[in-house]
Amino acid sequence: MMSTPAISTEQLTKRYGTRTVVDALNLEVAQGEVFGLLGPNGAGKTTTIAMLLGLVQPTAGRASVLGHDVWTTPAAALRRVGAMIEAPAFYPYLSGRINLRILAQAGGVDPKRIDPLLETVDLTARADDRVRTYSQGMKQRLAIAAALLPDPALVILDEPTNGLDPAGTVEVRNLIRTLAADGRTILLCSHMLHEVEQLCARVAILKAGRLIRMGGVAELLRRTQGVRLRIVSDPAAAAALLANFAGVRGVQRQDDILLVDAPVEQAAALNSHLTQHGVAVAELGVQSSDLETFFLDVTSNEA
């Protein structure tokens, strides 16, 4: 039996006047999954998250969280959802501890959870200081503690490492791993693509409100792999030979290097083909790209 998805959207759309910010988005995130939501600025990520959290009303389509429609049954949908969205937001005149107490009271959460969470985000020593005296990194950590208050089954984190120093970034990354290991679903929105690549099993990439790619990180990157050849003599002729070879989607030439857009399993066949036509190959390898390169490639190429 299939379990209810943690997040499911059907044709989710948000328009402001004539401007479409999120365009018929279909997304499904399984329970226990660490899912990355990526996109350049203005792609519609934050609006999508805001719709998932019941803060923004969809113009069309629907969004459900943990099996409940967010707009019609928000209390049931969000009861076990923790989120930090946009910049950390707290009452500056109150301490970190009181801020968490207010959120706990408002959400009917046991206030006994506050102290362990402050410990988790390493804020115990400053818990009774006013938030206005906190650094950006401390506010960020407090926001993570706030997101974890309801013992969430789904954690939505929008740029969780924003403003953190390298040590803090590593801590948050480890915390996300721990949360995922506990079986919680995590929706991670970040511009730190290296971080997303390390943490997420699947990603969706938005551009101008539209979903342009979705899939497993490894699978998406494998699709971008190609064959790299260094040609000893006449690389132009070699490029022409390979361009017509079956399975080759494209060839790029950089001096004596040819980057062939073809399945890596064809590397041996490409080498053989060139050799048969008298072209000597000095090096043969796999050209792989990371998520950042892939992201930049798809977001700059897709219309």
Added chain:
Amino acid sequence: MLPQLCAAEWLKLWRRPLAWVLLGIFLGLLTLYLTLWFLVVALHVGAFTGGNERIAILADAQIAELRNQLTFPGIFGAVLGQFNSIGGLLAIILAAGALGSDYSWGTLRSLLIRAPDRGAFLLAKTLAVLLALTVGLLVALALGAGLALIFTAVLGGGSGMGWRDLLALPLGLLRALYIVLPYILATLACTAYGRSVLAGVGGGLLFLAVDIGAGSLNALAGVHPLLRTMTNLLLQPNINTLVVQNSQLFGLDQVVLLSGLDLSQLPPWPQAVLVIGLYSALFYFSAWRMIKRRDIGGAG
């Protein structure tokens, strides 16, 4: 859920420096106001010179009325009257700050994720502001009582406190809160519309100014019964009815000090209660609709 939300809203207001600053301003102005009246009466009766030298700037009847306002039980009517004038302005700032800051600090997002019932949020916010005003009013009444003890010792007079006066206090307090309710709710509606403290303060004060201005149309009430009916549907004449009732509750007579006030032209109290209730319901509905329907954050 509502009691928890109310507790959260109360905690925010209780710990907020703005609330204490506003209370301090109100108590300071109240003390100044009562002390000035006291000086006027004391100079009139020569309280500082054993009656040898007197400075009379008001008529004897007015001085007698002022003396009533400075001693028991009239002091309570005076404090409630001040709450419904200068206190109303401060209540507008408090209400705008209570809701507007949640917009400007972005804390509304965090709160609505944890407690997504926006109607309950608005109700809790309103109740917390009213509770804060009640606490402020109780402190002001206590201050007034303390000052009245001093004034009575110097000036003499006053009929003292009876059980009847004590029992009248809750009614007077509720009536004073009811009088400021439409202004608070109009402020909340403006704050929700403009999503900021500034919009709330600006809208609330503008409404107050327009309302007082429109209230001057009450002067036309004597011209024709139809005009009287129409002007009595404005908020201000109905507010005046309840303000006058509150002062009469503690033995005061507003007409002595405000000679232009024609009590016969004011609407009867049941109408005043109804009209103020209708205005309040309209403003609350506007605030509710604004908070319920509008997006919080996103690209809009």
